[in-house]
Amino acid sequence: MNGKLIIGSCSHLYEVAENWGKLPAGISFGYTHGVCADSKDHVYVFNTSKDAVIVFDQDGNFLTSWGEEFAGGAHGFYLHREADGHEYFYLTDIKRGLMVKTTLTGEVLLRVGKPDRPDLYDDERRYIPTDVCIAPNGDIYIADGYGQYYIHQFNSAGYYIRSWGGRGSEPGQLLEPHGISIKMRGQEPEIYIADRRNHRIQVFTLDGQHKRFIDHNLDLPCSFYFFGEELYIPDLNSRVTILDKHDRLITHLGEDQQAYKQKGWPNLPKTYFRTDKLSSPHAVCVDSNEDVYIVEWISDGRLTKLIRQK
Numbered sequence: 001m002n003g004k005l006i007i008g009s010c011s012h013l014y015e016v017a018e019n020w021g022k023l024p025a026g027i028s029f030g031y032t033h034g035v036c037a038d039s040k041d042h043v044y045v046f047n048t049s050k051d052a053v054i055v056f057d058q059d060g061n062f063l064t065s066w067g068e069e070f071a072g073g074a075h076g077f078y079l080h081r082e083a084d085g086h087e088y089f090y091l092t093d094i095k096r097g098l099m100v101k102t103t104l105t106g107e108v109l110l111r112v113g114k115p116d117r118p119d120l121y122d123d124e125r126r127y128i129p130t131d132v133c134i135a136p137n138g139d140i141y142i143a144d145g146y147g148q149y150y151i152h153q154f155n156s157a158g159y160y161i162r163s164w165g166g167r168g169s170e171p172g173q174l175l176e177p178h179g180i181s182i183k184m185r186g187q188e189p190e191i192y193i194a195d196r197r198n199h200r201i202q203v204f205t206l207d208g209q210h211k212r213f214i215d216h217n218l219d220l221p222c223s224f225y226f227f228g229e230e231l232y233i234p235d236l237n238s239r240v241t242i243l244d245k246h247d248r249l250i251t252h253l254g255e256d257q258q259a260y261k262q263k264g265w266p267n268l269p270k271t272y273f274r275t276d277k278l279s280s281p282h283a284v285c286v287d288s289n290e291d292v293y294i295v296e297w298i299s300d301g302r303l304t305k306l307i308r309q310k
Contacts, residue, residue, distance in 0.1 A: 041287045201247075
């Protein structure tokens, strides 16, 4: 297509926007763990550097940065439009064991720490929240993806409601519940959990009842992004998977089944990376133009923009 670098399949073709998202002098990425696009199509990258939230406009121009308190711990990153019409971030910090709600400019509105569950947590059994999502009623769901593998539900003010999950592979059990999101389509909302080390998605009701599994030959699903009737899944093993409204496979983007098998992965030599291939996708989002943004689990970060071809 006129010299453009195109990836995808027939119904989902994308131009790779090479060298998109330039950083100014003095600012660099750490591990790029989260990405969100707001209603203005500003793109926010959540990473482990001192500039934990780095903001670009739709053309990739740097706008600002904030979030030094998340340096070293930045992980889950969820953008939610609330009843007041404003958008807010919900962020998890794996270093401090904390979930924080902020405005788009970084003003802290709420902090939620470890649930008061001495039966689950003590000095040896750590709480390490990897992701967060928000239900229609404002309830907060936090995935303890690197700790004891439970999902914890709080109300909008941060008061504890319930927990479920725990280590295992049976229905309702989890093995590294790395990502969590709410599916709003259908007759009732559902909770999707990236049950990463079980190589599957597990679907629950809002009160934590197991409903079904989705596997589709998933390797290491990290998180989710719902856009229209589609579901975008960054798979740490070197691809992004797109499912339709029935959770059926549409396509994989940027698949490289050799990347994660390389010695030293994910921090591979820069000579290995190719603009049309992914190595360690950790989060994905889609803007109003259906363009896709992908960040990868790499020590100095990697950000890719894919422009949807109509």
